[in-house]
Amino acid sequence: MSKKIAVLVNEDTMQRCSCGGCLKAYMNKVDSFERYADEETELIGFSHSGGDLTKKLESFKKNGVTTIHLSTCTRGKNENYESIAQQCAEAGFDVVGYTHGSAVSKEGKVAIELNAKN
Template sequence: MKIAILVREETMQRCTGKGCLNAFFQRKDAFKGYEDKTELITFSHAGGDIDHKIEMMIKNGVDTVHLSSCMRAKAANYEALAQKLAEHFNVVGYTHGAEEGKEQATVIIKKADKV
């Protein structure tokens, strides 16, 4: 399994990614069901040329994209981005902390569920 983590561009101005990366490497929170062989292929912000980033993730064999918990909490385009990504990947709408968000529900979409 190959995964990507996309974070909020504005948050990356001050965030080190520690929460997302700790959750991945410790296999906790959104990553608790992953095998040890799971590879983190991409850790990037969701800004810039998202279509190019999607192409590169496809080329590199990404199966699942995690939108960071800060995306769920603060990104106005959280649901639209999840839907766009679900055209190519499974999407899990958080990385660390509680599975359910305080402000909006967590989006979880299986690629096969997308019509």
């Protein structure tokens, strides 16, 4: 059985980004996805964190997602980064707070990692 993953990207960034860094990291199982090196994974959802996030999380849950990765740009550019991570965990998802690059940003911000709350 494969691990089902979704990625949430920063809404503003997604307006001008091809999301190639996130997808490349996922496909090559590097950076935040390295943890799945010996597991079969399936990318079930890829969306931005804006709009009706509760509805998106319900859809992810319905489709079997267990882990949500917040994009590296969300960590760096979204003032609601911590709140989004908490909302995902409270909805029952494990949360990894970055996709590509280092778990610690150039500014020293450490990526959030949370276990599902329910």
